[in-house]
Amino acid sequence: MRIGELADRAGVSTRALRYYEEQLLLIPRRTSGGHRSYTEAAVERVKLIQQLYSAGLGSRLIVALLPAIDAHSMGPELLDRLLEERDRIETKTGELQAASRRLNTLIELATHPDNESCPTSLDPDLLRAAGHAPK
Numbered sequence: 001m002r003i004g005e006l007a008d009r010a011g012v013s014t015r016a017l018r019y020y021e022e023q024l025l026l027i028p029r030r031t032s033g034g035h036r037s038y039t040e041a042a043v044e045r046v047k048l049i050q051q052l053y054s055a056g057l058g059s060r061l062i063v064a065l066l067p068a069i070d071a072h073s074m075g076p077e078l079l080d081r082l083l084e085e086r087d088r089i090e091t092k093t094g095e096l097q098a099a100s101r102r103l104n105t106l107i108e109l110a111t112h113p114d115n116e117s118c119p120t121s122l123d124p125d126l127l128r129a130a131g132h133a134p135k
Contacts, residue, residue, distance in 0.1 A: 003028075006038045010046035017046065023059040025049050025066065056089045 007014045020026040021036075026045060028036040048069070052062045061081055068074040074082075102122040 001038050001040070001042070003036045003038070006042055006046065009043045010050075012046060012050065020046070020049060024063055025059065057085060061085065 001009075003014050003017055007017055010017075017026065017036075021028060026038075026042065026049070028038050028042070031037050049062060049066075052065065057065070064078060064081070065074075068078055105122045
């Protein structure tokens with residue numbers, strides 16, 4: 001199948017497919033005229049690549065991971081890399097949750113102002129201690 005058909009069936013852009021090719025995530029055959037040609041299996045492969053990206057993995061790790069997925073076997077080094085990625089994502093998740101709490105505090109202060117001075121922190125615990133009690 002041609003690149004446009006694969007893009008339609010996999011739900012991605014042709015630009016994304018070209019990027020996957022550049023990153024060695026997807027290797028199309030070439031016709032005698034130089035056009036990309038993909039097998040039926042490429043549809044599911046592209047969907048898998050999308051899922052791996054949405055899990056927070058980068059191209060380099062996905063390139064290393066795809067052969068292990070195909071072989072149904074993962075060595076300890078690759079497993080360690082996945083564990084590190086999970087730890088990185090969990091750390092980032094905690095940071096984003098803290099940022100969300102600070103924004104919620106700011107929104108609460110903005111929508112329910114008091115006559116006191118502007119707080120010096122958006123940390124809810126520090127605000128409570130200073131007498132600014134966000135809900």
